[in-house]
Amino acid sequence: MQISKQNLEVILKDRFGLASFRAGQLEAINVLMEKNRLLCIQPTGHGKSLLYQMPTVLLDGITLVISPLLALMRDQISQLTNRFKIPAASINSDQEEYENNSAKIAAKTGKIKILFVAPEQLDDIDRFDFLLALPISLIVIDEAHCISTWGHDFRPSYRQIIKLVQALENKNPSIKVLGLTATANHKTQADIVQQLSANIPVLVQRSNMDRPNIKLSVIEARGLANKLFYVKQLIEMLPGDGLIYCSTRENTEVVAKYCQKQNIRAVAYHAGIDSSEKIKLQNEFISGKYKVIAATNALGMGIDKSNLRFIIHFDVPGSITAYYQEVGRAGRDGLPADGIILYDSSDKKI
Template identity: 40%
Template sequence: MATPTDLTTDLGALRERAEEHLRALAGDGARLREDQWTAIHALVAERRRALVVQRTGWGKSAVYFVATALRRAEGAGPTVIVSPLLALMRNQIAAAERAGIHARTINSSNTTAWEETYAEVAQGRVDVLLVSPERLNNPEFRDRVLPELAAGAGLVVIDEAHCVSDWGHDFRPDYRRIRSLLHDLPDGVPVLATTATANERVTHDVAEQLQAGDDRADTLVLRGTLERESLRLSVVELPDATSRLGWLAEHLPEIPGSGIVYTLTVSAAQETARFLNEQGVEVLAYTGQTDPDERRAAEDALLDNRVKALVATSALGMGFDKPDLGFVAHLGAPQSPISYYQQVGRAGRGVERAEVILLPGREDVQIWEYFAGLSFPPEETVRRTLDVLAEAEGPLSPAHLETRVDLRRTRLEQMLKVLDVDGAVRRVRGGWIATGRPWTYDSARYAQVAAAREREQRAMLDYIATDTCRMEFLRRQLDDPEAVACGRCDVCTGRYWPTEVDAGRREAATDHLDRPGTPIAPRRQWPTGMDTLGVRLSGKIPPELRADEGRALGRLTDIGWGSELRRVLAEDAPDAPVDERVLQGVVRVLASWNWEERPVGVVAMPSLTRSTLVADLASRLSSLGRLTPLGSLSYRTGRGPGTRRHNSAMRLEQVYSELVADPELQERVAESQRTRPGPLLLVDDMVDSGWSLTVGAALLRKAGAPRVLPLTLATTGG
């Protein structure tokens, strides 16, 4: 670390040193923008808290790296950067090292290096420490490391700060922990928050949270124009999924450079990537389900222009830094214009022209509605969680809470993080505890946030249909006061992408999307804590009771069969015999199923809502496949499991207490195995948690079936 110096009283010398550090970071021709200098001056000379809202590529990271170099020269402690994505961390570390700034990171992928990193920080050998927001609520990090780190920090940076606000398009509960961090910082520690996507409401909310106390000076807000002169915005409306896939295969090779194709779901990303590769367009899929090493390899492949595109979900978003990205296409519209602007902002940072193309789908609104169901739970559920924790003798893990609170794991954990920041619960070793502190359910705010989300969705539909400048529309959604017509988008120029799709490409897309079949992975482990629900199941499911890997015709989120399946299985769809197209799709699933032994019989799952559909499907498969029809499993009371529970443990308890193989079915299974031994198909309309098929398979295995092969029309996975 350099010898401490004080430049804060000589602004000319301070700016000169700031310019030197910028050139080391960005090259000999780099010069500070006025707002960059204003932010640096506020942080270094005035020790203020500042919020910088500037477009992607403006140079926000330069502000905190230059400020870091200047603060370290004064003898200040390291800069702590809270940063959301590993991709962003890697890019930031590389940029810092080029400028002579030693940076280290603490995240879930480098746990073995944490102790070494802590030691380096203590020895003063780290200039920048990047921390993922999830670390802020790790008990050991929060209690052991964070207080000392915060007390000794020379600068605190909150990157992608719109995540702090629940009004933001990408609100993350882990980011709310930052409020406590900021409140506890010693006086004189400057704070910088940065984002490229915040409207006035989010900006105001984040600025208030940065202030963290009435006795502090107001947050300095530096908000610039969001104009991106390189972007050419277009919308291409096509009638169906086959047209959209065919269009991509035809036109992506025409666009200079490499880019990103965004999809709304994991299954759509995987399906699209497979098709484009079949058509000779070299791409890689990139989703939240992709292995971390594969994700990094995919990022590197795009950075090196070794692939035409990554076909990605929003998992590839904030922080991916490729200045020469030539295009961003969306197969399906995001549910917020602000989120859309954030994603398209990845393109065109270092090139004169980048294409931004939106191919909306009719199913987009249905997908938005699904994600809307992941909002903050109702008050009754939250109170139930607090009561359960208060009555527990010690910490409860999310797995144990699932046996008492009817929420899926992801939504349960999100709720707990919000309650943690609100002070109602606390994460400790072994799980979660209640603090006993009073807590109020802010129903008005949650309702307002939900209403804001609905307005954003309507605005996204308006963007698609607008007959005015698209860039101006997006900038107005972000409350950009300088928004004017761009003169470059398809509306401004009158130059639209063609909507005709080559017949061969369209036929290939039709063939691809018409391929049926997606695996159903068997359950191998009973949920933890089932004895709490009166069910004596624990540990691994015995192999002699386990189902084999099954098959579904498709996922509800598929861009091919998904549309057909959403129609057939909609809540208001009539319970009717299976239609011929769907039946033939299932037959093709069976024909392509690479099983070890062909099934010999068919058993139907009971259904209170689609009994005709499931019974007809089982009967017709028996006839077409010359399989023995063995009838159906049944419900013990005849009423069924009741209203579907959301989480795994409670759903299993429902199914386990109701689903039975009556004596007649058991005898038919045993007799069929004596005369024609072999596996059985277990047929249902849809698989969600998988517990109905798991319990059904166990019942049939007990009755004598050597193997059970689940077969459904749809799976909700992906």
């Protein structure tokens, strides 16, 4: 399917309220629409979501988005439904069963255009068969590096994605497949391409991964008390709102409580918090109730706040690749932002 640049620009302005495409977006959309298979490797905050949102408007049927970032799902659904008038729903473990059932009914009856699903849902044979029966025209693999054993965050559940893609392809040979990631080296890229290229070759679009608006720095901090001291100093000095990554739930609570005692609007955010409370905290942070949120690395990745002005790593990140992805949550609006690591050599033992 080939669509003119002029028509795509009209949709971009009228449906999405954007004046122009970012670098590489138009080319990626054209490749996906014409060639059906694309792996797109772009930096965080580069506008990868548009690469499936616009094709969704153009295609019949449903777009299936498989993503491990549950908090990001909620933000996407809210934006799609309220801002872009694209009905969307999700199936994931953070929702009550009645919510998941409502999403299934909406998908079966054609009331939504985009369905978000957590990869773990594919382990359930009934859910797998349910998805297979839907009129899916585009399947999107978010955080696509997770399907590769060479990826920094390999997840066994992602292996089910390959089975689903192959089953959907047998049902509909013209189905489109889009892989999205901000962190895939060439070895990981080759593995993803090999897995997704069973019948149709996968094209790759790799963008410059530099984020020049983010200033990176490291502060040597010895021990918990010294780190907390620097947290207070940095928050008072840095403008805007920020995210503090912690490697443990305990540290998120310690950091949040310390900040609260310093009259800093802060809250902890980790997997031990009830699902409804997590949604509430995330919405409050995005709306500006809190200046900082202390989050574990996995949950912090799901926070979609484009104007985060700083990221502080209270503990050393798990890897360079993980750090790139985590610090990339800052400055997604293109304005200056800071990424700071509080370094203690003993963190390597965590």
